Amino acid sequence: FGIRALLITTLTLSPATAAAQSGNDATGEDVYPPLWDLVPENLLDFLVKDNKIVINAWNYRERLGVYKNLLSSSAKYFTAFGSQNFGNILWGLPLQHGWQFRTGRLADPSGVTSCGYEDGDPLCISVRSWWSCMNYYLAVIPFLGAVEAGLFGQLQHEIEILPPEERSADFCYSVADCRSRIPELMDEWKAYFEYLLSTEHKAGSPTTFSSFELDDVLHLMWRAHVASIAYALPKFQDSLKFLSDPEANFGEDWANAVDFIAATHFSTDLQTINQFQTFLPQRMLVEGDVLPSISGFSPQQNRVLLSLRALHRANQLTGGLLLKLWRRAMSTEAGRKMGRKLIEDLTSS
Numbered sequence: 001f002g003i004r005a006l007l008i009t010t011l012t013l014s015p016a017t018a019a020a021q022s023g024n025d026a027t028g029e030d031v032y033p034p035l036w037d038l039v040p041e042n043l044l045d046f047l048v049k050d051n052k053i054v055i056n057a058w059n060y061r062e063r064l065g066v067y068k069n070l071l072s073s074s075a076k077y078f079t080a081f082g083s084q085n086f087g088n089i090l091w092g093l094p095l096q097h098g099w100q101f102r103t104g105r106l107a108d109p110s111g112v113t114s115c116g117y118e119d120g121d122p123l124c125i126s127v128r129s130w131w132s133c134m135n136y137y138l139a140v141i142p143f144l145g146a147v148e149a150g151l152f153g154q155l156q157h158e159i160e161i162l163p164p165e166e167r168s169a170d171f172c173y174s175v176a177d178c179r180s181r182i183p184e185l186m187d188e189w190k191a192y193f194e195y196l197l198s199t200e201h202k203a204g205s206p207t208t209f210s211s212f213e214l215d216d217v218l219h220l221m222w223r224a225h226v227a228s229i230a231y232a233l234p235k236f237q238d239s240l241k242f243l244s245d246p247e248a249n250f251g252e253d254w255a256n257a258v259d260f261i262a263a264t265h266f267s268t269d270l271q272t273i274n275q276f277q278t279f280l281p282q283r284m285l286v287e288g289d290v291l292p293s294i295s296g297f298s299p300q301q302n303r304v305l306l307s308l309r310a311l312h313r314a315n316q317l318t319g320g321l322l323l324k325l326w327r328r329a330m331s332t333e334a335g336r337k338m339g340r341k342l343i344e345d346l347t348s349s
Contacts, residue, residue, distance in 0.1 A: 031274060033064060033098025040065035041072065043152060043159075052160045057140050058132075060101050060123045066143045067094035073151050077196045081214065081269065089214075089221055092268030093138055099277050104284050105131040109242040127164035130239035130251055136171060137185070137228040141178060145189025145224075148175045150197060170235055185231050188224035195220050215265055215333065222262035229255055246285035253308040256315060259323055263330040264339035279304040279347045300347065307346055 039061050040046050046062065047054040056062045071090055081087025100106050106125045107116025114120020116129070125132045140161055146152065147159055161173040172178035178186050199212040233255055240248040266272075279301055285294070291309060292302040315322045329335045 031270065033067075033094050034102055035061060035064065036068070036094075036098075039068050041068055043069055043155070043157075048157060051157055053155075053157045054160050054162060056162045057136060058125045058127065058162065058164050060106060060125055063125060063135075063139050064094060064097060064101075066139055067097065069152075070143060070146055073146070074193075074196060077199065077212075086270040088270070089218060089268045090142075091270040092273045093142065095270070095273045095277060097135055097139065099280060100131050100135060103282055105129060106135075109284075127166050128239065128242055130236055130243060130248075133167075133170070133236045133239055134229065134232050134251075134255070137232040138225065140171070141182070141185055141228055142189045142192075142224065144172075144175050144178050145186050146193045148179070148186065149190045149193035151193045182231065185224075185227055188227045192217070192220040192224050214267070215336075218265040218267065221268070222265060226259060226262045229258055244285055244287045244289075246287065246289045249309065250281065250285055250305065253305075253312040256312040257308050260311065260326055260339075261343060263323075263327045264336045264343065265330075266340055266343060276347060281305065304347060 043053050046065065047056075055066060057066065067090070071085060071088055071094065074088060074090060075085040078085060078088040104116070106129050108114070108124075108126035108128050109130075110128050112128070113126065115124035115126040116122065127133065144159065144161075147155065159174060161171075163171065163173060172181045175186075195212075195217060240251065243251065281294075281297065281301060283296075289295075292299075292306040294302055294305070297305075311322075326339075330339050
């Protein structure tokens with residue numbers, strides 16, 4: 001199984017002296033994204049104006065509210081996978097967004113405005129942030145795909161997303177607008193939610209609302225996730241100039257790694273993502289941060305970042321062949337299981 005050896009070689013380029021440091025499980029309120037209890041829980045909790053539900057996706061509280069509505073409306077399909085909706089595989093999206101907010105990645109990196117800063121508007125999401133623009137396509141587009149699929153039923157109001165102050169042409173703002181501009185991407189997210197809705201009628205037990213194979217739904221979710229990143233990555237390439245070189249490299253390394261993670265159908269439930277995110281950098285990288293010895297980072301965080309860098313470089317050097325071979329190896333459940341084990345080993349040994 002050559003791909004296994006190739007990936008292990010790629011991911012273990014960090015020094016053998018990098019000692020493992022196990023992260024503590026998140027407990028209490030830390031389990032949820034920041035301000036989770038303070039965001040809109042119902043679509044009608046957003047501004048309703050001129051018979052439209054108006055959402056400011058450039059405000060952290062409101063963008064997080066989009067995720068909360070997605071989680072709550074899809075909860076009934078995941079009751080078989082744990083209590084309190086913890087098994088819902090959409091948790092990866094708001095938890096990642098919360099990590100971006102907590103680590104300052106949604107603030108204006110150019111320093112021209114006070115958007116996202118404590119002494120300005122701390123809940124502001126900057127359109128100059130590469131992370132926030134990429135995340136738009138993993139927040140608003142899934143949400144509008146869910147609206148189109150009928151996850152929220154027959155809405156009495158249209159949904160309107162407010163545009164940012166700059167680069168308004170780089171985004172879409174309603175189901176009709178996004179359908180006309182990015183039909184293929186809308187189709188991917190719509191397919192995920194339509195699949196969930198279709199399982200409602202296949203439930204064999206009266207005590208189970210929905211019945212499906214978790215691997216099937218992970219496949220559809222990751223396919224849409226990867227499509228969002230593939231569409232947004234070239235569009236916001238110019239936003240990387242606002243970041244330090246180490247941070248820009250990390251952003252691209254992370255986007256590349258998602259392709260490999262997605263192929264394994266890695267579970268994105270609440271507990272798994274919380275454990276995984278303890279190994280991501282808890283602040284933005286700055287000039288002078290050199291892997292694998294970034295000050296203030298655990299040996300394991302340094303190791304993970306170095307592994308992401310090595311994986312990206314190896315994929316570039318092979319002209320994308322590494323990813324193609326990896327996807328081929330992940331085409332069976334046995335292969336995906338081995339792939340997930342490799343990812344878990346990376347963050348635990």
